[in-house]
Amino acid sequence: EIVLTQSPGIVYVSPGERATLSCKSSQSVSSSLAWYQQRPGQPPSLLIYGASTRVTGIPDRFSGSGSGTDFTLTISSLQSEDFAVYYCQQYDNWPPALTFGGGTKVEIK
Amino acid sequence: QVHLVQSGPEVRKPGSSVKVSCKAPGGSFSSYAINWVRQAPGQGLEWMGGIVPIFGPANYAQKFQGRVTITADESTNTAYMELSSLRFEDTAIYYCARDGIVDTAMVFGYWGQGTLVTVSS
Numbered sequence: 226e227i228v229l230t231q232s233p234g235i236v237y238v239s240p241g242e243r244a245t246l247s248c249k250s251s252q253s254v255s256s257s258l259a260w261y262q263q264r265p266g267q268p269p270s271l272l273i274y275g276a277s278t279r280v281t282g283i284p285d286r287f288s289g290s291g292s293g294t295d296f297t298l299t300i301s302s303l304q305s306e307d308f309a310v311y312y313c314q315q316y317d318n319w320p321p322a323l324t325f326g327g328g329t330k331v332e333i334k
Numbered sequence: 335q336v337h338l339v340q341s342g343p344e345v346r347k348p349g350s351s352v353k354v355s356c357k358a359p360g361g362s363f364s365s366y367a368i369n370w371v372r373q374a375p376g377q378g379l380e381w382m383g384g385i386v387p388i389f390g391p392a393n394y395a396q397k398f399q400g401r402v403t404i405t406a407d408e409s410t411n412t413a414y415m416e417l418s419s420l421r422f423e424d425t426a427i428y429y430c431a432r433d434g435i436v437d438t439a440m441v442f443g444y445w446g447q448g449t450l451v452t453v454s455s
Contacts, residue, residue, distance in 0.1 A: 226396060259441045259442075261379075261442075263379075268429050268431075268445035268446065268447065268448055269371075269379065269429075269431075269442070269445060270445075271435065271436075271441060271442060271443045274436055274438050274441040275438060278436075280435065280436060280443065310378075312378065312379050314379075314381075314441075314442075316438075316439070316440035316441060319393070319439070319440045320393045321393040321394075322381070322393065322395060322396070323369070323381045323384070323440060324381060325371070325378060325379040325380065325381055326378075327378045328378040328379070
C-alpha cells in the first residue's frame, strides 16, 4: 500500500505570504498526484492533478510541483479564502488502490 | 456542473449495516468512476473503494475488504456503498466522488454533499 505523508500538519501563514506544503510518497507515483482543498463543512475541491496542472478556474497563485516521491503545493500569496485543509491523493496505484495524505491545515498567523 | 446527490443521515447500532446512495446525473454514468471516501470527525480523508460500472466489480481498500460493498445501478444512475459490522469508529461523513472533470481517471472533481453516519448504542 502506498502511504502519503504530508507535512507540516499545521502551518501558520499571514495573508499575502507564501505557503509551501509537502507530500511525500512511500514509493514512486510518477506524476499521478492530485491536490484538494477542503473548507470547513464542505466536501473537498480539486485544485491540481498530474502533480502540476491546475483545474480550470483555479487561481494561478496555486502551483504544484514534483514527481516520483516528493511533491509540493505552493500558494504564492495567501488570500482569506485559502485558509483551509489541503490533501494530496495518489492515483498511480489504481487499480487496485488510491490513497490520500493526512492533510495540512493552513491557518492564519 | 455535475451534482452528486447522496441519501440522508443515518444512525445505526454497533454490529448493524448501513447503505448510502449517490445519484449522478444521466449521461455516460457507466464510464466514470464513482468512489467512496469517508471522513471521521476532525480527521482526514480515507479512501474506501470505487467502481467504474462499465468495467464491472469494485475495488476496495484493504482496510475495508470484507466489510464494504460498492455497487452501481445503471438503470437509475445511482451508486451505493454498504458498510457492515459497524463499529463506533465508523462514525463519519461518507462522500461519493466522481471523476470526469478533467481527462484523467481517478481524480475527483465532483463530490456529493456527504452523508453523516452515526454509530451509537
